[in-house]
Amino acid sequence: MRAPKTLCPPPLSCRRMVLGVFELVVFVLGPALLAGLAGSVLGVGGGIFLVPYLTLMPALRLPLPQAIATSLVGVIATSSGAASVYVRDRLTNLRLGMFLEVATTLGAIVGALVAVYVNPVFLFIAFGGVVAGAAAYMLHTKEGARDRAGSPEEETGLAARLRLSSMYFDPEDRAVYRYRVTRPMAGFAASAVAGGVSGLLGVGGGFIKVPAMNVMMRVPMKVAIATSNFMIGVTAAASALIYYSRGLVDPSVASMVIVGVFLGTLLGTRILVRVPAREIRVVFAVLLIGVSVAMIAKGVGVLP
Numbered sequence: 001m002r003a004p005k006t007l008c009p010p011p012l013s014c015r016r017m018v019l020g021v022f023e024l025v026v027f028v029l030g031p032a033l034l035a036g037l038a039g040s041v042l043g044v045g046g047g048i049f050l051v052p053y054l055t056l057m058p059a060l061r062l063p064l065p066q067a068i069a070t071s072l073v074g075v076i077a078t079s080s081g082a083a084s085v086y087v088r089d090r091l092t093n094l095r096l097g098m099f100l101e102v103a104t105t106l107g108a109i110v111g112a113l114v115a116v117y118v119n120p121v122f123l124f125i126a127f128g129g130v131v132a133g134a135a136a137y138m139l140h141t142k143e144g145a146r147d148r149a150g151s152p153e154e155e156t157g158l159a160a161r162l163r164l165s166s167m168y169f170d171p172e173d174r175a176v177y178r179y180r181v182t183r184p185m186a187g188f189a190a191s192a193v194a195g196g197v198s199g200l201l202g203v204g205g206g207f208i209k210v211p212a213m214n215v216m217m218r219v220p221m222k223v224a225i226a227t228s229n230f231m232i233g234v235t236a237a238a239s240a241l242i243y244y245s246r247g248l249v250d251p252s253v254a255s256m257v258i259v260g261v262f263l264g265t266l267l268g269t270r271i272l273v274r275v276p277a278r279e280i281r282v283v284f285a286v287l288l289i290g291v292s293v294a295m296i297a298k299g300v301g302v303l304p
Contacts, residue, residue: 028060028256032074036264039075040082041272043225043232044206046261047071048131051201052291054253056298064120066250068201069243072236073254074261075198079233081265082226089169089273091226093219096164096181100191100213100227104205104235107195112239115200124299127201128292134207135288158184168223171273179220187217191231198232199239206232225272 031053032046039046047068054060054067062070086092115123159165164181190212194205206228213224243249 028253029260031057032257032260033264035074036078036081036261037268037271038264039078039206039261040229040265040268041225042206043210043228044134046078046264047075047198047201047236048134048207048288049291050074050257051127052131052295056294060253062250062253064123065115065243065246065248066253068115069240069248070250070254070257072198072240072243073249074257075236076233076240077258077261078265079229079231079236081262082229082269083233085266085269086226086229089226091168091223091273092230093164093166093181093223093227094230095162095166096213096217096219097227097230099162099164099184100187100209101231101234103188103192104195104198104209104231105238107192107197108199108205108235108239109195109242111196111199111201112242113199114196118200121299123201124295128294128296128299130197130201130207131288131295132292135285135292137207137211139282139285166223168220170220170222177220179218179223182218183216187212190216195235195238198235199242205235222272 032050035046035049035053038044038049050071051064051067054062054070055064083092087094159181162184164184165179167176167178169176191205191209194208194212197208198205206225209228209231210221210224213219213227214221219227240249
């Protein structure tokens, strides 16, 4: 019986690039800053932007396993920078985040274990598909004051026992909104899927968790984004350890990604609380569509 085909057969042979300080600053720091900005504003972790860039940029062309591992490090940095600000501003629903993180972490571990044995062609095409889905969601989502107030239903069942409902202050219109969380188990299941996708593709999983919280659980969009940023760091850390144990993290590239992502996150956290998320979402949705097309094209062999 033939051994399963791996992304980097043992002993691990993924190409390691030696980049100078200038190349690291020009080709890694700047894009990582933009990825951190996007990840913190949209709650998606930034991996959606980092993985395609690291694999498609001619000066880098990292193998996909290394790109995923490096992206997960960047996602951890995004969460570390954004979560502290959003918790301070009381946008994050800590109880809800800890409840959903149980499912997300388990899914992330399973996804990272599976990714090592999956054909890279499938990963490119799958990544392009999920990015296209994220773009469609961003273009479709609209939220007014009535939506920000959340569900008018009374809190019952598991949501009531865990006291998941809360309130937040929105600087956009300087109003306080009290919201009630509904269908917690549906959100729990969606978070498990998000964790699996995170571990498999190196993204934060926020493009699944944010709409799940907003649509399924009736959590206001800004709270969903803030809570997602709080969660994605733990999710990424669970799967990043598996990639690191296989020698897939390039220290020089990863360190520059951390610096860039963290700086972008500091800027992004200031944007989210003041600018309507739907306006920012349109800009990044267009970018995501381009990324989706490029990744699928690479997967089917149109791009080298």
